[in-house]
Amino acid sequence: GNLPQPPTITKQSVKDYIVDPRDNIFIECEAKGNPVPIFSWTRNGKFFNVAKDPKVSMRRRSGTLVIDFHSGGRPEDYEGEYQCFARNDYGTALSSKIHLQEPVAPGRSPLWPKEKVDVIEVDEGAPLSLQCNPPPGLPSPVIFWMSSSMEPIHQDKRVSQGQNGDLYFSNVMLQDAQTDYSCNARFHFTHTIQQKNPYTLKVKTSKCHCDASGWVFPGITETTPSFMYPYGTSSSQMVLRGVDLLLECIASGVPAPDIMWYKKGGELPAGKTKLENFNKALRISNVSEEDSGEYFCLASNKMGSIRHTISVRVKAAPYWLDEPQNLILAPGEDGRLVCRANGNPKPAIQWLVNGEPIEGSPPNPSREVAGDTIVFRDTQIGSSAVYQCNASNEHGYLLANAFVSVLDVPPRILAPRNQLIRVIQNNRTRLDCPFFGSPIPTLRWFKNGQGNTLDGGNYKAHENGSLEMNMARKEDQGIYTCVATNILGKAEAQVRLEVKDPTRIVRGPEDQVVKRGSMPRLHCRVKHDPTLKLTVTWLKDDAPLYMGNRMKKEDDGLTIYGVAERDQGDYTCVASTELDKDLAKAYLTVLERPDRPRDLELTDLAERSVRLTWIPGDDNNSPITDYIVQFEEDRFQPGMWHNHSRYPGSVNSAILSLSPYVNYQFRVIAVNDVGSSLPSVPSERYQTNGARPEINPTGVQGAGTQKNNMEITWTPLNATQAYGPNLRYIVRWRRRDPRGSWYNETVKAPRHVVWNTPIYVPYEIKVQAENDFGRAPEPDTFIGYSGEDYPKAAPTDVRIRVLNSTAIALTWTRVHLDTIQGQLKEYRVSTTPKSHRFPGDRNRGIVSRLFPYSNYKLEMVVTNGRGDGPRSEVKEFPTPEGVPSSPRYLRIRQPNLETINLEWDHPEHPNGVLTGYNLRYQAFNGTKTGRTLVENFSPNQTKFTLQRTDPISRYRFFLRARTQVGDGEAIVEESPALLNEAYTKNHVDIATQGWFIGLMCAIALLVLILLIVCFIKRSRGGKYPVRDNKDEHLNPEDKNVEDGSFDYSDEDNKPLPNSQTSLDGTIKQQESDDSLVDYGEGGEGQFNEDGSFIGQYTVKKDKEETEGNESSEATSPVNAIYSLA
CATH class of the missing domain: 2.60.40.10 (Immunoglobulins)
Structure with a gap:
């Protein structure tokens, strides 16, 4: 707000600022305060006038200096010590002193001298150090050794680079002279590399050893270790607290010594030591005072060992123990600023006020300086200032700013009004109520505007105004009020707390092993607070999963279509709201066909x-x-x-x-x-090399394709059975007679035909494989037959015995085998439209599945592999009556709640003379059924009306046709369900309504007029026979009657409206069963006394009688004679 505040430094550059010469210089200094602070700078202790130098500018509303070199200028002209001052009406704050340095770049510093380095001669086995002495730089350059061909020098425990950049050889070997050695320095800011003139080694060897066999080989004298760095047996090292300490021991000797490190009187510092450079260096990171002491390195080889002791002293630049904090006091209040620091040596404390030493400031009776503490008593308005504490020793300094602001301010709540805090149940939560006031107000919390102050139990009130709850419960929901009070007044604010259910994955994905191409499903069913928006995301191997065409994310899972090997991995379901999240992980293993060998x-x-x-x-x-x-x-x-x-x-x-x-x-x-x-x-x-065949062909067969030949076939040898080039087959055959002569033929194809053979005689056959290396073993003999001819005789003495209405028993005299002229296959009996087969040589059989009440013609033949022989004498026989098939249909209509109308058609197969119909029916309601009732009807009756006794129940009907043999198959139908009982009780029969009766009369009159017109047109159109109501038979001599055709005029050939003409010219039934005419073959119309058509009509050919007990032509045995096709 508008409260006065002395300046506070919020951002500044590091104390040691090394300039990048390729870029501009930015010396940062940011501060806050009210009024906004004004900035100024000193350089090397003197006022730095920014306005005088065009290259220097200060950012607006900031103290940051920008030194621009894009238009020229040298960075070294601006080296020095800079300090920033931020002032307003209530005091002055200071930055630390910023030391600006330019790196010693190669352009400014001397290069390695262009000296000519002589060849260095050294004895084999002697130690050697090659000095680097790199040019100085800020920061120090990185040193590495390479050959003149830019190959890195291989380093190990014998040859390695020291921390000073020199290259040390514990002992020199002959191969060391095979390359030269050059020290390289890489500078950080310029990214340039300087190379020193290379060293060239010449290794002298004068010793050799001869073994007993006279072989000569060089030898090196083994020596005890000796330290190359540091020299002697002891040294000391000082290090500042907080930096890394590096101790180094490099030793010579043959063979190259091993280095080990120890600390006197204890162990090496745990967790912060590291061995480097092949154990020649010991690094201790972030050194503290406890790391002081004596360390020693032990260099040893098989010739002996030596040790070097390093005394380590840890000094410390100042570091804070108690840094001074800003102090806000009300008029008349007391306070103190404390500035405590430590270091080695112990730092001196100096106080400043507004950037000036406190000793030189005007006296202030309410302020007393006591070493590292300033005490304020009975402060008054107007004594605000910024105090600086400087703690320094020979290794550095610390500078801290702390303002003292004397204010008289009533309480203020700094948080927004009416905050809403939402938290997940059972989680720790905190309600914030930042406040300000001078004197410092006291803050209390209340829930729902009443009750005692909230502190204790599940609640904990903090001094900064926060109210903490260890575990938020549903009953903790509500409005919380924080009240800040001091002597000048009070302020309050409200915070509304809502406690939400946690987000939980109740069924997460499970590890799966699936085959490639399958469709795995990973479950993720989530339960969450319905007032929070839920987001479900999937990760694969901890990275967001790309949802392509094959991935389908659903509400409760993820389905992968056509899973592939690349889909294998960890799948994580992440269910999150704005307040919390839950996750579940599973591994999907994809099984795939193996990779090829x-x-x-x-x-x-x-x-x-x-x-x-x-x-x-x-x-x-x-x-x-x-x-x-x-x-x-x-x-x-x-x-x-x-x-x-x-x-x-x-x-x-x-x-x-x-x-x-x-x-x-x-x-x-x-x-x-x-x-x-x-x-x-x-x-x-x-x-592989060739050989004669070892096997002969298999599957050898001989059979005739014509009556005067025999075809010999076999399964040829394959590539792995041929065994040699020019594979062929030697075919031998003779009639099955030991005295017969063998015939042979050599062929390459897997078949051979023998011609001019007698009819159906046996032959002995052999097939032998042969190639250019020889013949296979002697083959087996197979029996084949020459071609067959048609049988010459027919079965005789065929006798028939009727078994029942659908089956007969047959006997006959076998055909003599000499007349078969082949192999007898079967006797075949033909009865139109079917034939019946009796395999093998036999003289009896049963013919079944005949039609009842029909006349048949029967004849027989005998067959062989060639075909049928002559036909036997034709026999005729009738089949007796049987039981009829089921009626063609049974239709049920319910015109009202009291009656059910049944209507049916005759059986498609009467199988005799119909004598009547049998109807059985029973009421049922759910699982309850009533008793079965029976009705019998005459053969010409096709309708029945049932008076219902129960308007709620349904009925099940079983209707059978009957001949004198018995009842046929039943057709079963059930009446449709009616409306519910409540509706039934309130139902009004529409047939009794006056408007409905009038409408029906009008429709009936219109239909009657249409019928009269139709009959007049028919009488004009052509001639056709008309049968009276007594159903006289049509004249069988009338050709048109026999084929079911009639003559009509062209106009009558047009279909009636809304009818469909079929392919044979008949008019198909529409949805109504009361269409005027259905044309059928041999069908008959029936008239009621009023002249209207009755009954149902189909386009099927009727074979049963339609009235009385007289049979129709289709069922008469006279017209049912089946002749051989």
Whole structure:
């Protein structure tokens, strides 16, 4: 707000500022205060006039200096010590002194002298140090040694670089002279490298050793260790607190010594020591006073050991123990500023006020300086100031600003009014109420504007105004009020607390092992506070998951379509609201077909075997179970691969058996539970030598394709069975007679035809393989037959015995075998439209699945492999009546709640003369059923009306047709469900309504007029026979009647409105069952006394009678004679 405040430094540059010469200089100084502070600078203790130098500017509303070199100028002109002052009406604050330095760049500092370094001669085994002495720089340059060919010098425990940049050889060896040595310095800001003139070594050796055999070889005298750095047996080192201490011991000797480190009287500092440079250096990081003491290094080889002691003293620049803090006092209040620092040596404390030594400031009776403390008593308005405390010793200084502001201010709440804090249940929470006032107000908290002050138990009030709750519960929700009070007044603010349910994943993803291409689903079902917005995200391997086409995120999970190997990994479901989050993780393992085997190699090459070795591919998380070895040969089937052998997945080498005269090439396929790998890259080829065949063809057969030949066929040898070039087959045959002569023919194709053979005689057949190396062993003999001819005789004495309405028993006299002229296959019985087969040589059988109440014609033939023989004498027989099939349909209509109308059609297959119908029905309601009732009807009745006794129940109907043999198959239907009972009770029958009766009368009159018009048109159109109501038979001599056709005028051939004409010209039924005409073959119309059509009509051919007990033409045995097709 508008409260007065002395200046406070908020940002400043580091004390040691090394300038980057490639960029502008920015010396930072930022401060706050009220009024806004004004900035000024001193350089080297004197006022620095920024306005006089055009290259220097100060940022607006800031004290930061910008020195611009883009238009020229040298950074070294601005080196010095800078200090920033920030002033306003209530005091002056100071920055630390900022030491601005330019790095000693190669352009300004002397280079290595262009000296000519003589060749350095050194004895083999002697120690050597090559000095670097790099040019100075800020910061110090990085030193490294290289050869003149820019190869790094190899370093080890014998040859290494010291901290001073020199290169030390514990002992020189002959190979050290094979290169030269150059020291290089890389400077930080300029990124330039300077190279010193290289050293060249000449290693002298004069000693040699001769062994008993006379061989001469050089030798080196072994020596005890000696220190090259530091010299002597002891040294000392001083280090400042807080920096890294580096102790170093480099020793010479043959062989190169090992270095070990110890601390006198104790262990090396734990957790902060590190050995470097092949144990030659000991680094102790962040040194403290406890690290003082004596350290020693022990250098040893097999010739002896020495040690060097380093006394370490830790000094300290000043560091804060108690830094002074800003002080706000009310008029008349007391206070103090405390400035305590430590260091080695102990720092001196100096106080300043507004940048001037406190001793030279005007006297202030309310202020008393007592060493590191200033005490204020009974302060008054107007005594505000900024005090500086400077703690310094020979190693550095600390400067701190702290203002004393004397104010008279009533309480103020600094937080926004009516805050809303939302917290997750059972979490720790804090309600903030920052306040200000002078004197310092007291702050109290209340809940819902009443009750005692909240402090204690689940609540803890802090001095800064915060109210902390260890565990937020649902009952802690409400409005909290903080009240700040001092002698000048009070202020208050309200904070509303809402406690939310935590977000929890109640079913997270589980580890899964899935096959490639499958569709895994990762669950993530979340429960959260409904008033918070939930966001569910998925991570894969801790990175956001890309949702492509294959990833589908749903409310309770993630589905991966066509999972691939790249989908394997950790999946994390993250459910988050603005207040909290929960996560669950699972690992998805994808099983894939194995990678192909590789690097096939053939070894152990032999005449009939070879060893094949391969390197398995990755099993892709599913162990390899098998290896399939395949081969290809380039003579018989080039490019065609064949399976050779199969081996367990645990092997990667196998001895393969080979066949002669095959140019092999192998490949390997790996198999796991997911599938087979791609084939490996084929091996090199391997050619085996030829040999005579060892096996003959299999599957030798002889059979005629015509009546005067015999075709001999066999399964030819494959590429691995041929064993040599020019594979051929020697075919031998003779009639099955030991005295017969053998005939032979040599062929290459796997077949040979013998002509001019007698009809169906047996032959002995042999097929032998042969190649240019010789013949296979003597082959086996097979029996074949020459071609067959048609049988010459028919079965005789065929006798029929009727078993029932659908089956007969047959007997006949067999055909003599001499007339078969081949191999007898079967006797076949033909009864239109079916035939019945009786395999083998037999003289009896049963013919079933005949139609009842029909006349049949029957004849027989005998067959062989060539075909049918002559037909037997035709026999005729009738089948007796049977039970009828079910009625074609049973339709149920419920015009009202009291009646049910049934309507049905005759059976499609009456199988005799219909004698009537049997109807059984029962009421049911749910699982309850009533008793079964029975009705019998005459054969011409096709309607029945049932008076309901229960308007709620449904009915189940079983309707059967009947002949004198018995009842046929039932058709079963159920009445549809009615409306519920409550509606039924209140139902009004529409048929009793006056408006409905009038509408129906009008429709009936219109239909009657249309019928009259239709009949007049028919009487004009053409001639057709009309049957009266007694259903007289049509004249069978009338051709038009026989084929079911009638003559009409062209106009009558047009379909009626809203009808559909079928392909045969009939008019199909529409939804209404009361269409005027249905045309059918042999169908008959029926008229009521009023002349209207009744009944249901179909386009099927009716075979049953339609009135009385007389049968129709279709069911008469006279018209049911089936003749042989």
